[in-house]
Amino acid sequence: MRKLTVPLLCSALFLTACGDSGWNPLGWFSSEPPRSTLEPETGYEQSNELRPVIGQISSARWEPLNEGRLLVVTATTPTKGYASVELVTARPQPAERITPDSDGVLRLRLVGWPPAPDAPAGQIARRPNDPITAALALSSTQLAPISSVEITSATNTVTLRR
Numbered sequence: 001m002r003k004l005t006v007p008l009l010c011s012a013l014f015l016t017a018c019g020d021s022g023w024n025p026l027g028w029f030s031s032e033p034p035r036s037t038l039e040p041e042t043g044y045e046q047s048n049e050l051r052p053v054i055g056q057i058s059s060a061r062w063e064p065l066n067e068g069r070l071l072v073v074t075a076t077t078p079t080k081g082y083a084s085v086e087l088v089t090a091r092p093q094p095a096e097r098i099t100p101d102s103d104g105v106l107r108l109r110l111v112g113w114p115p116a117p118d119a120p121a122g123q124i125a126r127r128p129n130d131p132i133t134a135a136l137a138l139s140s141t142q143l144a145p146i147s148s149v150e151i152t153s154a155t156n157t158v159t160l161r162r
Contacts, residue, residue, distance in 0.1 A: 042090060051111035054082060055132060056155040068139040071160070073110060073151055074131045079113030087136040087151065098138065105145035 055075035063070040073087060089098060090107035100106040112132070138146075149160045 018046075018113050024087055025093070031032060031133045044050055047121050051084065051086075051113055052106075053109050053152060053154045054085065054114070055110060055153050057110065057151060057153045057158045058131065060149075060158045060160055062110040062160065063135075068137060068141075068143055071136045071138060071149060071151075072133065073135070074133050075110055075153055077112075077114075079115060080130055081116075081119055082132055085110070085112035085134050087111075090152070098142050100146045104145060106146045106149045107152045108149060110151060110153045 055077040057073060057075045059074045061072050063072055071087065087108045088111055090109055091101070093099060098106065112134075143162065146162055148162060151158050151160075
């Protein structure tokens, strides 16, 4: 009997260490199936983006970096004083992980906070003199699956090929 106890105890400890797999005896009688995805239990971070899409894109270009490229977008807005202008992904994605859609296109939006209606900064913008520039750095690893980038503003969409 002693010869059988130690191997059984060792195998039971080994099997309970298998976590959510089907080998774990603690999960054999539960009605909940084991997780079959790597997605976090709380789900991916949902976009809490409240800033509206702004401006009209006047130019978009790639700038070289040591490890990747910098996407630089210049736009014009109807008034001066926009704040927190940024390029954000069109669909919610985990922080610091930018991936394209299944067709290889990375879809971005140009967003920012407009000035308050009574703010002195809310003067009418002069098109050539008051541009807004936003940039997004992409590493070589992030660029690998991307075939093109589509940037949407309030009035137009610009597509850049890689």
